[in-house]
Amino acid sequence: MKNKPYSITIKELVERGRNNIPEECISSTHLIYNSPAALAFNSPGAEGFGVKRAGLAIPGSVMLLIGPGCCGRNTTILSEMSGYSDRFFFYIMDETDIVTGRHLTKIPQAVKEVCEALDTLPTVVMICMTCVDALLGTDMERVCRKAAMYVGIPVVPCYMYALTREGRKPPMVAVRQAVYSLLEKREKQASMVNILGYFSPLMNECEIYPLLRQMGIKKINELSRCKTIEEYKSMAAANFNLILHPESRLAAQDLQEKLGIPSIELTRMYQIDKIQKQYYILAKTLGTVIDDSIYAAEARNAVTKFVQSHKNVIFAVGEMMNGNSFELALALVRYGLCVAEIYSNLGTEDYVFLKQLAALSPNTRVFSNLSPSMLYYEDTGNRIHVTVGKDAAYYHPHAVHVLWTEEEQPFGYAGVTKLFKKLQEALDTEGGDLQ
Amino acid sequence: MKGLWKYISPFAPDQSGACSVFYGLGGIVVIVDAGGCAGNVCGFDEPRWFGKKSAIFSAGLRDMDAILGRDTLLVEKLCAAAADTNAMFAVFVGTPVPAVIGTDYQALRRMAEKKLRLPVMTVDTTGMNLYDVGIEKAYLELFRTFAAASGPIQPETVGVIGATPLDMTCLEDPLHIENMLIGQGWSRVLIYGRNGLSNIQQAGVVAKNLVIAPAGMAAAVYLEKKFGTPYTTAYPVLKKNWVCDFTGKKILIVHQQILANALRQQLLEAGASAVTVASWFMLNAALKEPYDIALREEEDFIQLADNQTYDIVIGDGLFRKALKHFMGMYLELPHFAVSGRM
Numbered sequence: 001m002k003n004k005p006y007s008i009t010i011k012e013l014v015e016r017g018r019n020n021i022p023e024e025c026i027s028s029t030h031l032i033y034n035s036p037a038a039l040a041f042n043s044p045g046a047e048g049f050g051v052k053r054a055g056l057a058i059p060g061s062v063m064l065l066i067g068p069g070c071c072g073r074n075t076t077i078l079s080e081m082s083g084y085s086d087r088f089f090f091y092i093m094d095e096t097d098i099v100t101g102r103h104l105t106k107i108p109q110a111v112k113e114v115c116e117a118l119d120t121l122p123t124v125v126m127i128c129m130t131c132v133d134a135l136l137g138t139d140m141e142r143v144c145r146k147a148a149m150y151v152g153i154p155v156v157p158c159y160m161y162a163l164t165r166e167g168r169k170p171p172m173v174a175v176r177q178a179v180y181s182l183l184e185k186r187e188k189q190a191s192m193v194n195i196l197g198y199f200s201p202l203m204n205e206c207e208i209y210p211l212l213r214q215m216g217i218k219k220i221n222e223l224s225r226c227k228t229i230e231e232y233k234s235m236a237a238a239n240f241n242l243i244l245h246p247e248s249r250l251a252a253q254d255l256q257e258k259l260g261i262p263s264i265e266l267t268r269m270y271q272i273d274k275i276q277k278q279y280y281i282l283a284k285t286l287g288t289v290i291d292d293s294i295y296a297a298e299a300r301n302a303v304t305k306f307v308q309s310h311k312n313v314i315f316a317v318g319e320m321m322n323g324n325s326f327e328l329a330l331a332l333v334r335y336g337l338c339v340a341e342i343y344s345n346l347g348t349e350d351y352v353f354l355k356q357l358a359a360l361s362p363n364t365r366v367f368s369n370l371s372p373s374m375l376y377y378e379d380t381g382n383r384i385h386v387t388v389g390k391d392a393a394y395y396h397p398h399a400v401h402v403l404w405t406e407e408e409q410p411f412g413y414a415g416v417t418k419l420f421k422k423l424q425e426a427l428d429t430e431g432g433d434l435q
Numbered sequence: 436m437k438g439l440w441k442y443i444s445p446f447a448p449d450q451s452g453a454c455s456v457f458y459g460l461g462g463i464v465v466i467v468d469a470g471g472c473a474g475n476v477c478g479f480d481e482p483r484w485f486g487k488k489s490a491i492f493s494a495g496l497r498d499m500d501a502i503l504g505r506d507t508l509l510v511e512k513l514c515a516a517a518a519d520t521n522a523m524f525a526v527f528v529g530t531p532v533p534a535v536i537g538t539d540y541q542a543l544r545r546m547a548e549k550k551l552r553l554p555v556m557t558v559d560t561t562g563m564n565l566y567d568v569g570i571e572k573a574y575l576e577l578f579r580t581f582a583a584a585s586g587p588i589q590p591e592t593v594g595v596i597g598a599t600p601l602d603m604t605c606l607e608d609p610l611h612i613e614n615m616l617i618g619q620g621w622s623r624v625l626i627y628g629r630n631g632l633s634n635i636q637q638a639g640v641v642a643k644n645l646v647i648a649p650a651g652m653a654a655a656v657y658l659e660k661k662f663g664t665p666y667t668t669a670y671p672v673l674k675k676n677w678v679c680d681f682t683g684k685k686i687l688i689v690h691q692q693i694l695a696n697a698l699r700q701q702l703l704e705a706g707a708s709a710v711t712v713a714s715w716f717m718l719n720a721a722l723k724e725p726y727d728i729a730l731r732e733e734e735d736f737i738q739l740a741d742n743q744t745y746d747i748v749i750g751d752g753l754f755r756k757a758l759k760h761f762m763g764m765y766l767e768l769p770h771f772a773v774s775g776r777m
Contacts, residue, residue: 002521028497032473032494034473070475073480074474075444076445090445131501134498160471163496165470
């Protein structure tokens, strides 16, 4: 079909089943349209946290990128960001390096020169590797060990292998393993927990902090809140890890094997009843009870207020935002709102939400952000009133937007409250006669 | 150490240069990569990306595609995308992945042409060269494929080569150049890269070509050989409003050569005692003064300028970071291929 974006209804998707996802929704079967809406997929370094920025999560760390010049190109943006200038260095490979592998012998000296160029010795040098070394089959662990011995500080490999994006260990999973890899066994502190998942902190008002305290937790660690290397290292004493993002599962598994820290996984959701259920299960697992009524009520009030005043608005939900687009769409529909379109990179794990959506909103259309046919997506005027997500905003420039891409991570009831307050605010100020 | 860059981030690579030439010409551009290169091209090196849609796609290569060399799958993906698109041509643009696995671009082109029934081009960029190398290859490929002697020479028509955002001071420069050339008496100005493929196809009828960046020189030489079209070089719309007395000053300019030469001329006219052009990018021998300097490493630039040799250094703001000991005046002249800023 020429000049038309591919889309499919939720009902059709569910009827086809998770084992028969249309090829247009499977990124490995087609070329990838790198729309402004899809940039976060192909170049996460240009938006939010990609491997390069995430790899610098350890306090006092610096990064040496080993690769062709093109692989470090977007680092210019990062270098200008507060906290990242003077933390990126490059060894720019040429064709001779690729043919002879000579760059590998130069890495220890390069690390040494990087350290010498800095006013204070870094706590760790992250070595960022690219697709080139993935194809060359470089044993980077060995190279880093040699460099570490040469300079006397830790040198850690950080794999930016885009070729493995859909494999068992995609780059954003590997980088999460890398940033926790320096933790060494310490005596356990029963009242300490690590929150794993994001490279920026949870929103300060998130109820997870007081709820964990109700459960007897006194010290809650987040990598992004660690200001010193000692604070970072103290994470090794945690009694358990809370995984808030599935890409942290392998890192948590490493910590279980290496340091004996078990983990519990929570999912970011926008359905209040599911959030509540999740907290109760967590409390039960820890053998305690919690009172989350204030937080749940606040979230319910924000939702009710919004629905009462903006019941008839039509949403488009994208994936460039802090949430799962299908889960958020399901939450909106369950609150009595209408979601006309979803832009997302569909996976089999999304079917748990799709099945429920099919019962409530079967005609919601799903577009694949990465499909080449999205080149022809046109905003047809006033069909969509509100967008959530940067991609949805791109497709509907005239709608009211809540980008929902803040670095401070929303979670739990506080996430719901904040989202609906933002929606309320956006529609009250920009929505005109949509009320 | 050779290869180690401590202060300056990498410049736009050759695949970005090639894509900037093909941008908006009405074809399908397939960047043969895993995704990151296409992301850098679109998200960083192509300022037109957020304002004007263009069919630039990533091949979305995965490890097994690279290991097994699944070119057939790549061609199938291209055909599927072409079925949804009214494309005039398709082009494969290389990256480090095909460079490492030794992709046979000629075979890829033949396979795709056979299935697509469209002109298919390939540009063997590697991600290891700079943007101007990619621009040069892309222009040559375009003119070889599409430029034809479509009629008699039109004496009042001029062509402009090299007008990509990576080499210009602002996105409006092509318009300014066009107005200036019309003001000089030319009745038609064909800026190659605008107006779809049409201007490229008419390259055989222009009376003269104006080259505004060294990356366009090879194409100008090709058109001269093929159609006898003479060419000249100039960056005719350079206007800087620096309030500064250049009298008697020794000045270093770091930018693309033709623009830097135009600026040198202005500065000498303003009383500068000596102006040196240095560049990591192409320095065409015919346009170069004997004392101009080709840079290769970051360290070359530091040794050249991080001292009191020059009173004034003019270049992209990004370079300044490397000049910790330079006490003279630094005047910023943005270069999109360096900092991604205009």
